[in-house]
Amino acid sequence: MSRPSYRAWFVWQRDGDVFLRLWRSEAAGFLGEPLFVLAxxxxxxxxxxxxxxxxxxxxxxxxGIIAAYAMFGASFECTYGSFIRMEVQRTFEAIIATPxxxxxxxxxxxxxxxxxxxxxxxxxxxxxxxxxxxxSPWAVLVPVAAVFTGFAFASISMVFTAIVPGINTFxxxxxxxxxxxxxxxxxxxxxxxxxxxxxxLAWALPLxxxxxxxxxxxxGAATWGLLVDVVWxxxxxxxxxxxxxxxMRRRLIx
Amino acid sequence: MASxxxxxxxxxxxxxxxxxxxxxxxxxxGTCFGFLGPNGAGKTSTMRMVCCQSPLTAGQLYVSGLxxxxxxxxxxxxxxxxxxxxxxxxxxxxxxxxxxxxxYFEMPPDTARRRAYExxxxxxxxxxxxxxxxxxxxxxxxxxxxxRGLLHEPRILVLDEPTTGLDPQGxxxxxxxxxxxxxxxxxxxxxxxxxxxxxxLCDWLVIxxxxxxxxxxxxxxxxxxxxxxxxxxxxxDAAPAIVGQLSRGDATWEEVEDxxxxxxRDREALHRTIGLVPGATYRPATLEDVFLHLTGRGxxx
Ligand SMILES: Nc1ncnc2c1ncn2[C@@H]1O[C@H](COP(=O)(O)OP(=O)(O)OP(=O)(O)O)[C@@H](O)[C@H]1O
Ligand SMILES: [Mg+2]
Numbered sequence: 001m002s003r004p005s006y007r008a009w010f011v012w013q014r015d016g017d018v019f020l021r022l023w024r025s026e027a028a029g030f031l032g033e034p035l036f037v038l039a040x041x042x043x044x045x046x047x048x049x050x051x052x053x054x055x056x057x058x059x060x061x062x063x064g065i066i067a068a069y070a071m072f073g074a075s076f077e078c079t080y081g082s083f084i085r086m087e088v089q090r091t092f093e094a095i096i097a098t099p100x101x102x103x104x105x106x107x108x109x110x111x112x113x114x115x116x117x118x119x120x121x122x123x124x125x126x127x128x129x130x131x132x133x134x135x136s137p138w139a140v141l142v143p144v145a146a147v148f149t150g151f152a153f154a155s156i157s158m159v160f161t162a163i164v165p166g167i168n169t170f171x172x173x174x175x176x177x178x179x180x181x182x183x184x185x186x187x188x189x190x191x192x193x194x195x196x197x198x199x200x201l202a203w204a205l206p207l208x209x210x211x212x213x214x215x216x217x218x219x220g221a222a223t224w225g226l227l228v229d230v231v232w233x234x235x236x237x238x239x240x241x242x243x244x245x246x247x248m249r250r251r252l253i254x
Numbered sequence: 255m256a257s258x259x260x261x262x263x264x265x266x267x268x269x270x271x272x273x274x275x276x277x278x279x280x281x282x283x284g285t286c287f288g289f290l291g292p293n294g295a296g297k298t299s300t301m302r303m304v305c306c307q308s309p310l311t312a313g314q315l316y317v318s319g320l321x322x323x324x325x326x327x328x329x330x331x332x333x334x335x336x337x338x339x340x341x342x343x344x345x346x347x348x349x350x351x352x353x354x355x356x357x358y359f360e361m362p363p364d365t366a367r368r369r370a371y372e373x374x375x376x377x378x379x380x381x382x383x384x385x386x387x388x389x390x391x392x393x394x395x396x397x398x399x400x401x402r403g404l405l406h407e408p409r410i411l412v413l414d415e416p417t418t419g420l421d422p423q424g425x426x427x428x429x430x431x432x433x434x435x436x437x438x439x440x441x442x443x444x445x446x447x448x449x450x451x452x453x454x455l456c457d458w459l460v461i462x463x464x465x466x467x468x469x470x471x472x473x474x475x476x477x478x479x480x481x482x483x484x485x486x487x488x489x490x491d492a493a494p495a496i497v498g499q500l501s502r503g504d505a506t507w508e509e510v511e512d513x514x515x516x517x518x519r520d521r522e523a524l525h526r527t528i529g530l531v532p533g534a535t536y537r538p539a540t541l542e543d544v545f546l547h548l549t550g551r552g553x554x555x
Contacts, residue, residue, distance in 0.1 A: 017350070018345045
């Protein structure tokens, strides 16, 4: 295995170029859908719920939605997106005929996945700010949380992409891992109401920590404790990143 | 002259399957070196090892004096690679495919654009510069892959069946460009199944079969050594009599289905052995005769 180099940025740029060409058609995914969910849940369900932890339901779920869509953005990019580039378009094969190695390609793809998470979070943050849902300057932590959440999920997704036999297998990844995660990470309800065992399990989920940071940031309730969340996301991300490099080399270099 | 690519005992296995069976070859700088072989002969496997995209199972392989095992990045910077299967980026236009590819070689953006237009001109693709790749015909896509391989002015070109999918005009155009590049000192390594391509383009040919090199030499020498200069194809009805005569003489011959192929050094030798056979076809020997003679006439896969 060779170490990823600065050349990973060329792959990041390539993916960025595609995004700049196509972002209008993708905006529905990274902006439209979360806003629909937010409006439906926040206003529809919020009318029956009243307050959660001293906030309106809309204010409570807004940060959760930001973190969850950072996760979705990075995950889609590094599963379906990367798989199509790898197997259908043979883009990876074309790139590794140049001075880039597999590790550069995968690192670039993961960085781009994290960037997608960041873009999605920033777009939502701007919309929320317009509607007066961003109360504190601590909101500057939102991009940090988005990048770390994005990095963790882009890496985890890439591990999966390295081992799937075909594109349909991603259905399992999303229905058994990503979607459940969005329900047990404090996006839609506080974890404190769950049984202790489930709370412990939920704590291990990376998304829980992304949600924690974004929520604290939007409320202006930042504490040093948030560092633990960020470090945990970093550790999960780093382990998955390394594993993704190893498994991708094994898959692509025969 | 020093060898620019040198392989010793080059072995490639995929599990139990031996794709390249410990071959030796040396490519001289500034020449065109061809791998000729039927499907599954191991041409692509060999070229992928040269391109540092596939690790060797055993043996040694040096490109421009660098070891492919340890100096992949440096070697790949010298190579222009045209893979057997097109792998253009369908998300981009023709021009942007080249611009993005140039970035991988760390070309400055203005150089990249200049070179991109140069190679587009070379392969008559300039008017398509702003078309999406998916709108190109198969032949245009192939030419674009060739153009992409030349973008960074590589010293060594590695072309895996470069002209498959091209019409005769396109093929001749590409041959002419490749000859031109070789004149300018570029080394060309190519694989092909096209005898005309091999004969017209290559200074040195190796004929591969089942992972082994069966013969090598210049195209003309290969023909002379392995089949002589004349071939007679004798049809079924005249065959039995001829076979009787041949088994007493010293010509090389081969019976395939209902035709007998007789190979001879020259016309006189041929006339002495079988004389003029009614209904037989007399023609000069070609590389195709060598190929079929050495690799057999059945399907190999
Ligand atoms: N990735 C791989 N995994 C397993 N076997 C492989 C792989 N690549 C090639 N082979 C096998 O290695 C042998 C040589 O294949 P190779 O592609 O090198 O042949 P080739 O001479 O390029 O043939 P063609 O003219 O059909 O392109 C074949 O038997 C092929 O099935
Ligand atoms: Mg091949």
